[in-house]
Amino acid sequence: MIRFKTTSPEQTEKFGREYAGSLCSGDVIALTGDLGAGKTCLTRGIADGLGSDSNVSSPTFTIVNEYEGGRLMLFHFDTYRLSGPDDFLMSGLDEYFYRGGVCVIEWSDIIEELLPEGTVRMKITGDGNERLFECSGPENHLNYIEEAARKAGAEPEEQ
Ligand SMILES: Nc1ncnc2c1ncn2[C@@H]1O[C@H](COP(=O)(O)OP(=O)(O)OP(=O)(O)O)[C@@H](O)[C@H]1O
Numbered sequence: 001m002i003r004f005k006t007t008s009p010e011q012t013e014k015f016g017r018e019y020a021g022s023l024c025s026g027d028v029i030a031l032t033g034d035l036g037a038g039k040t041c042l043t044r045g046i047a048d049g050l051g052s053d054s055n056v057s058s059p060t061f062t063i064v065n066e067y068e069g070g071r072l073m074l075f076h077f078d079t080y081r082l083s084g085p086d087d088f089l090m091s092g093l094d095e096y097f098y099r100g101g102v103c104v105i106e107w108s109d110i111i112e113e114l115l116p117e118g119t120v121r122m123k124i125t126g127d128g129n130e131r132l133f134e135c136s137g138p139e140n141h142l143n144y145i146e147e148a149a150r151k152a153g154a155e156p157e158e159q
């Protein structure tokens, strides 16, 4: 588990931008945290870091937005309105995991049991301008995350 704190939305975005440089085809990043935690803010940084020039906002009318134009496709999910894992499967959304892009999933707890092996999990909490990121996943990703947090100037947090 890697823990660090950001102190502004810009810093969260910068972390995402730095981390994006380490992402590979098929990576899945599962985000949890309340309304306004910073899940979309982080995704915006990742999209930018992948080189997509699209404007990232929460998918409002669909469950997933597709961003192209970058080094890898970015599939940005917001599963908030799904009733559960069955709903996700019935819509065939699990196919996105195998389409060779990067998947970032807001409210991933709703489909927790469907997340593929190797998924990177980030839990975001906090208030004001401070956010604590608690990250778990494969060792190589924990190293990328630690490095990206350092480059973004985010404060490491002890366990
Ligand atoms: N350190 C920080 N990191 C990220 N966002 C921050 C931070 N400090 C303050 N904020 C503010 O918190 C809000 C985060 O909004 P964002 O849309 O990213 O949240 P979200 O987790 O996607 O919420 P939702 O579940 O509604 O989609 C923004 O208004 C942003 O300016």
Ligand SMILES: [Mg+2]
Pocket: 039, 040, 041, 058, 106
């Ligand atoms: Mg959001």
